[in-house]
Structures are given as C-alpha cells and as structure tokens.
Amino acid sequence: MSGHCSITLGDVARHLGLSKTTVSLALRNDSRVSPVTRDRIQAAATRLRYHIDPLFAANVAHSQAARPASFRGTLAYIVPGAGSRFVEPQHEFAGARERAEQRGYRLDLFDLNDAGITSRRLESMLKARGIAGVVIAPNYRESRPVALNWSRYSAVVIGPDLPALAFDRVNYNTYADTLLAIAQAWRAGYRRLGLVIKHDLHRRSDGMMLAAYAGASYLFPGLECVPAFFSDDPVRTRPLDGWYRRYRPEAIVSQHWIQVRAALEPLRVSVPDDVAFAGVVQLPGSEGASAVFQQFEALGAAAVDLAIDQLETGVHGLQRHPRTVLIRGVWREGDSLPRRRSAVVDAPLPLWRDVPPGLL
Amino acid sequence: MQPTVAAIAARTGLSKATVSLAIHGHPRISGPTRERVVAIARELGYNPQVLVSACMAAVRAGHSATGVNKLLFVVPDAGAGSRQGVMLAYAGARQRAQERGWTLERAILREPTDCARLLDRQIRREYVGVVIAPCGENPPELELPWNQVASVMLEGMPPARPLHRVSYHSHVDTREAVRRLAALGYRRPGFVTTSFDLARTNGTALAAFCAMRAELGGLGMVAPLVAATMAETGAIADWMLQQRPDVVVGENWAAVSAAARRCRLRIPDDLGYIGIGATSPPAECSCYLRPHRTMGATALDVVAAQLIRRQNDFFTAPRLVVLPGQWHPGRTLPARADS
Numbered sequence: 001m002s003g004h005c006s007i008t009l010g011d012v013a014r015h016l017g018l019s020k021t022t023v024s025l026a027l028r029n030d031s032r033v034s035p036v037t038r039d040r041i042q043a044a045a046t047r048l049r050y051h052i053d054p055l056f057a058a059n060v061a062h063s064q065a066a067r068p069a070s071f072r073g074t075l076a077y078i079v080p081g082a083g084s085r086f087v088e089p090q091h092e093f094a095g096a097r098e099r100a101e102q103r104g105y106r107l108d109l110f111d112l113n114d115a116g117i118t119s120r121r122l123e124s125m126l127k128a129r130g131i132a133g134v135v136i137a138p139n140y141r142e143s144r145p146v147a148l149n150w151s152r153y154s155a156v157v158i159g160p161d162l163p164a165l166a167f168d169r170v171n172y173n174t175y176a177d178t179l180l181a182i183a184q185a186w187r188a189g190y191r192r193l194g195l196v197i198k199h200d201l202h203r204r205s206d207g208m209m210l211a212a213y214a215g216a217s218y219l220f221p222g223l224e225c226v227p228a229f230f231s232d233d234p235v236r237t238r239p240l241d242g243w244y245r246r247y248r249p250e251a252i253v254s255q256h257w258i259q260v261r262a263a264l265e266p267l268r269v270s271v272p273d274d275v276a277f278a279g280v281v282q283l284p285g286s287e288g289a290s291a292v293f294q295q296f297e298a299l300g301a302a303a304v305d306l307a308i309d310q311l312e313t314g315v316h317g318l319q320r321h322p323r324t325v326l327i328r329g330v331w332r333e334g335d336s337l338p339r340r341r342s343a344v345v346d347a348p349l350p351l352w353r354d355v356p357p358g359l360l
Numbered sequence: 361m362q363p364t365v366a367a368i369a370a371r372t373g374l375s376k377a378t379v380s381l382a383i384h385g386h387p388r389i390s391g392p393t394r395e396r397v398v399a400i401a402r403e404l405g406y407n408p409q410v411l412v413s414a415c416m417a418a419v420r421a422g423h424s425a426t427g428v429n430k431l432l433f434v435v436p437d438a439g440a441g442s443r444q445g446v447m448l449a450y451a452g453a454r455q456r457a458q459e460r461g462w463t464l465e466r467a468i469l470r471e472p473t474d475c476a477r478l479l480d481r482q483i484r485r486e487y488v489g490v491v492i493a494p495c496g497e498n499p500p501e502l503e504l505p506w507n508q509v510a511s512v513m514l515e516g517m518p519p520a521r522p523l524h525r526v527s528y529h530s531h532v533d534t535r536e537a538v539r540r541l542a543a544l545g546y547r548r549p550g551f552v553t554t555s556f557d558l559a560r561t562n563g564t565a566l567a568a569f570c571a572m573r574a575e576l577g578g579l580g581m582v583a584p585l586v587a588a589t590m591a592e593t594g595a596i597a598d599w600m601l602q603q604r605p606d607v608v609v610g611e612n613w614a615a616v617s618a619a620a621r622r623c624r625l626r627i628p629d630d631l632g633y634i635g636i637g638a639t640s641p642p643a644e645c646s647c648y649l650r651p652h653r654t655m656g657a658t659a660l661d662v663v664a665a666q667l668i669r670r671q672n673d674f675f676t677a678p679r680l681v682v683l684p685g686q687w688h689p690g691r692t693l694p695a696r697a698d699s
Binding site (some may be wrong): 049069173175176192212214215219220302312313321326328351355356358359 | 459460491517529532535554555556558559562563564566567568570571572574575583584585586587588595598599652654657660661666679680681682699
C-alpha cells in the first residue's frame with residue numbers, strides 16, 4: 001500500500017526532463033506553465049500514479065496553521081450575469097472570504113453584471129492574476145451562461161444557477177428546510193397549510209419545495225396541505241385572492257414574506273391575525289418572519305473548501321461525478337407564526353420511520 | 361489561527377503535558393478534567409491535528425511513520441441491509457484510498473461489544489479516520505472518539521449525531537423517472553416503498569413522486585403503498601389489483617415482480633416497472649442504479665479533506681453530500697402502444 005506514495009515529484013520531473021518547480025506549478029494549474037506543457041505533465045503524473053502524500057500535506061497544513069496562513073494564491077468569486085444585479089453578493093461572499101483567508105487564499109470578486117466585464121475579459125483577467133480556483137456565486141435569478149474555458153479551473157457553484165455546469169456544487173437543502181418550516185407550523189397548532197411558490201423558484205429548487213410539501217401530509221398526523229398556489233413574479237393580489245378564498249389555509253408556507261403580505265393586504269387579510277406564515281428564506285432581508293433562514297456564510301465557506309481541496313489535489317475541469325453538498329438552514333422565531341391553543345410545541349417531531357405501513 | 365497547547369494550558373491553569381494528554385483522551389487524566397480541557401480547547405478554536413499526532417506517536421514509539429495514514433471502513437452490522445451495496449461502496453472507497461496513498465481497512469461489527477473494543481483498541485491507536493457504512497433498521501449507537509477521528513457516514517438511517525453524510529440523491533432520479541414514464545404514455549403510475557426505505561431516504565423519493573405527478577397533471581392518483589417489508593408480496597399484489605397502476609415506481613424489483621406474478625400481471629406487457637436506487641438488478645430491469653462505488657469514493661474524499669485541512673467541524677456545520685444515480689435502460693419500461 002505504501003508503494004503508492006513512493007513516486008515523488010522528483011521522479012515525475014526526471015521522467016519528463018523538467019525541473020521540479022515546473023512540475024509542481026503545472027500540477028497546481030499555475031498560469032506560468034503553458035497549457036500544452038501543463039497537460040503533458042498532468043498526464044505523465046497520472047500515468048506514473050503520482051499523488052500528493054497525505055501525511056506530507058498534513059504536516060505542511062499543520063506548520064501553516066500554527067502561524068497565520070502564508071499566502072498560497074488567489075481565488076475568484078464570480079457573480080454571473082442576469083441582466084441586472086439582484087442583491088449584493090455580500091453574505092455568501094463574506095463567509096467565502098473568511099474561509100479563504102483562513103486557508104491562505106485571497107478571494108477576488110468579479111461581477112459579470114458590471115459594465116464591460118464579459119466572459120472573455122474575465123478569462124484574461126483570471127489568467128493575468130494566475131487564478132485557477134473559482135467559486136460561482138448565486139444570483140437569485142436565471143443566470144446567463146458563464147463562458148470560460150472550464151478545463152483550466154477548479155470550480156464550485158453555489159446555489160442552483162447554471163445547472164448545465166457539471167461542477168461540485170453547494171446548495172440549500174430546500175427539501176429539509178421546507179419540512180422544517182412545515183414542522184414548526186404543525187407544532188404551533190396549524191393543521192391546514194397552503195404553499196405559495198413562484199414558478200422560477202420551483203424550477204430552480206428542482207421541485208424540492210413542492211416535494212416536501214407533497215410529502216408532509218403523510219408525515220405529520222392531521223395535516224392537510226391544500227393545492228399549492230403557483231405565482232408569477234411578483235406575487236399579485238388578483239390570482240392569490242381566488243386561491244385564498246377557495247382554500248382558506250390557516251398558515252401559508254412560502255419564500256416570499258414581503259410579497260405575500262403585500263398581496264394579502266388589499267384583501268384585508270393580515271398576517272398573522274388572519275393567516276399565519278412559516279417561511280423558507282433564501283434571500284437576505286426577511287426580518288420579522290418566523291422562518292428557516294439560510295446559513296449564507298456556511299454556504300460560502302463550504303464552496304471555498306471544495307474549491308481549495310480540488311485545487312490542492314490537482315482536480316480541475318468538469319466533473320464526471322459532480323457532487324452536491326446540501327446545507328440546512330436554521331429556524332428563527334419571528335412573530336408571523338403565533339402558537340394556537342392546540343399547539344404541541346414540546347411534542348417530538350414525527351419521523352418517516354413511524355409512518356405506518358399500508359396505503360397512504 | 362490555531363491556539364497553541366500553551367494557550368490552552370494558561371487558560372485552564374494546567375500544565376502543557378496535562379492539556380496534551382487530556383486532548384488526546386489519555387486515561388491518566390480524569391473524565392471531568394478531560395471534558396473541561398476539551399471544551400475550552402474547542403471554544404478557543406483548537407482542532408487536534410490527527411495526522412500529525414499519529415505520525416508523532418509512531419515516531420516516539422520507534423516505528424516508521426509510513427502507514428499511519430490508516431482509515432477504517434466500519435460496517436455496523438453483519439446481517440441486515442444490502443450487503444452487496446456495502447461491498448461496492450467499500451470497493452469504491454478502497455480504490456480512492458489507493459489513488460490518494462492512504463490505507464483503508466475494514467471492520468464488521470458482529471456484537472454490540474465490538475463497538476467498545478473498536479473504540480478502545482483500534483480506532484484510537486491505529487486509525488485517523490472512519491467511514492461508517494450503512495446499516496440495517498436498528499443502527500447501533502456507535503461511541504467513537506468523535507473529536508479525534510475524522511468521520512463520515514454513508515447513507516443509512518439519519519444519525520443521532522450531526523455527522524457529515526454521503527447519500528443517494530433519490531429526489532432527482534424519482535423526478536426524472538416520473539417525467540420519463542409520462543413521456544412514454546403511462547397514465548397511472550404507482551409508488552411502492554418500504555418503511556425502511558422511507559425512513560432512510562427521509563421520504564424524498566415518495567415526496568418527489570407525489571410532487572412530480574401533481575406537477576405534470578393528467579396522471580391517475582394511485583395511492584402510494586408502504587409495505588412493512590419487501591417480503592410482503594401479498595400486500596403488494598392486493599395493492600396492484602385494487603389500485604390498477606399501469607406502471608410501478610419501486611425500490612425493490614424482486615418484490616414487485618413477485619407480486620405481479622402472483623396476480624398474473626406480466627411485466628412489461630400488463631405493467632411497466634421503473635426502479636429507483638437499485639443495487640444489482642437483472643439486465644431487463646429499467647432503473648436508476650444507486651451509485652455505491654462513487655458514494656464510497658466520495659466518503660473517502662470527505663474524510664481525507666477533514667484530515668488534510670484539519671477541520672473537525674461536523675459539530676457545527678454537518679454537510680450532506682448527495683450523488684445522483686445512473687440510468688440503466690432495461691426492458692421493463694416500453695413505450696405504451698396507445699401513447
């Protein structure tokens with residue numbers, strides 16, 4: 001087994017007739033080595049079964065962690081274009097930057113919504129700065145494709161954007177988050193729920209929110225989930241009115257705290273007096289709602305970890321088996337979901353394993 | 361920045377030697393002291409550097425430092441669960457370990473007392489990381505020195521502890537399956553699962569099935585069936601006769617095909633079948649294959665990454681890594697003649 005560690009960087013360099021420095025740079029996708037040479041070196045390293053010795057890597061990491069991380073390189077944090085910027089990319093970016101700095105990397109922000117930044121220009125900027133590690137930020141809208149020469153980069157995507165890119169991805173656990181919001185409504189004593197969801201968010205969550213909603217009626221005893229209301233953007237009073245009058249949900253489960261309240265206001269339906277609200281928030285700025293809030297910083301940090309792991313183990317380009325890391329949000333009690341008399345706040349949450357066998 | 365052992369010693373008012381022994385769980389230090397030191401160390405942001413500790417321990421004991429990067433693949437019970445799936449995951453993890461220059465060994469726990477033995481003798485002394493394989497319906501409460509070994513759990517029941525997990529993304533495959541069968545002209549899809557599968561996937565396949573059926577519209581509302589076990593072919597056969605699905609989305613080919621035979625329904629002439637997360641189906645079975653090997657390899661990567669970047673952060677931010685399956689066409693899902 002230990003034979004697998006016996007191929008050294010020097011062996012690879014001797015085999016190719018190149019210096020150890022060149023080989024080392026090429027294995028880390030450094031831009032100082034030409035793509036042709038880099039590919040040749042990487043192919044040779046693979047053939048010779050050269051791998052970074054984990055023990056050595058750990059010792060290096062150890063000595064670096066004992067003092068402030070020395071500078072190891074720069075990563076790019078890319079906000080894809082969507083016509084206009086929707087939100088400031090601050091939360092995920094803050095988490096990403098903190099983790100990058102802990103690990104000795106600088107994180108540069110590139111926003112494709114800024115005037116003059118095209119994919120082509122971005123490519124040359126990345127090359128000029130010697131950047132080989134990339135984190136693609138969520139944009140909360142359908143993003144335009146980012147056309148980089150992906151084979152050069154170790155890349156990780158945050159959120160559901162750009163689904164065609166087969167990269168490792170860090171995403172919200174919308175299924176678990178929605179179940180949690182429903183569980184909180186159920187515990188607070190609400191038994192008749194209604195889901196308000198926008199078409200694009202439904203698509204972007206790959207149907208996970210609707211799935212959790214559809215499955216919840218099997219999981220929570222006595223829970224009734226009325227047919228979901230699919231909304232255009234923004235949520236408008238007119239169509240919501242008909243749905244609300246027809247189904248009269250006791251609580252609304254939705255991502256859209258501000259818009260749902262605003263759409264209900266002309267109907268003299270107030271939250272939470274007439275209808276309660278249990279949120280699943282994927283955007284900053286829903287203060288006051290009782291909702292599952294995303295741990296934006298944790299998403300950013302996880303994405304940077306994945307990108308650096310790829311970079312330091314020489315993985316780049318599109319992945320054959322891309323992985324998705326799902327990170328759950330946390331419940332925060334606001335004032336939109338007051339407890340009813342029938343509340344079972346201390347009751348343990350029902351588990352799928354307790355669903356009785358038989359027809360559902 | 362990592363606090364030094366000296367900083368922890370200053371904070372606790374103990375000697376550096378005591379702090380070091382306490383952090384590494386040495387029996388010479390009393391339980392309460394150990395817990396107090398570990399709590400303060402964690403508060404200060406200290407993460408034990410498992411690989412270096414193992415290396416130094418080997419050197420001090422006069423052994424060679426090579427081979428200390430050993431990981432253990434723990435199979436929590438010898439009986440239940442899909443043995444074949446576990447074997448495939450182990451093969452995937454082992455291959456990735458070799459590629460990375462690590463050693464992966466395997467331990468099968470047959471008796472509850474094995475847990476204690478592993479804890480004391482093996483893991484603490486020999487291994488720096490642990491991959492916990494999926495287990496049957498009643499997972500044993502493993503008591504590992506969580507703050508000293510890097511760990512990850514493969515599929516299985518949701519664990520009591522917030523561990524990193526690697527799992528099968530049944531949600532995306534089930535959605536795809538419903539889309540596929542609707543496009544082929546099926547109109548009454550039925551869903552069969554077991555209590556076990558329902559629990560271990562957190563209901564995702566069932567929920568995805570119901571949501572996709574509602575989303576597509578025009579599909580008959582066949583009540584899903586939860587069988588107590590897949591040996592219950594009688595209950596599944598009754599369900600087929602009563603609910604009259606024209607295609608079954610299922611997690612167990614053997615049980616569904618046996619039930620179909622029992623009520624004289626021919627697959628695929630009378631009834632289509634599409635499997636979700638199958639392990640080693642016969643060639644004719646149309647299904648999404650569970651990516652056991654890739655899950656095993658990914659689990660190894662998760663452990664290695666924790667060790668290399670010396671993060672032991674599962675107490676605060678456990679990560680769930682999900683992987684989709686692979687489509688196996690088979691012959692049990694032909695296009696409907698009337699489509």
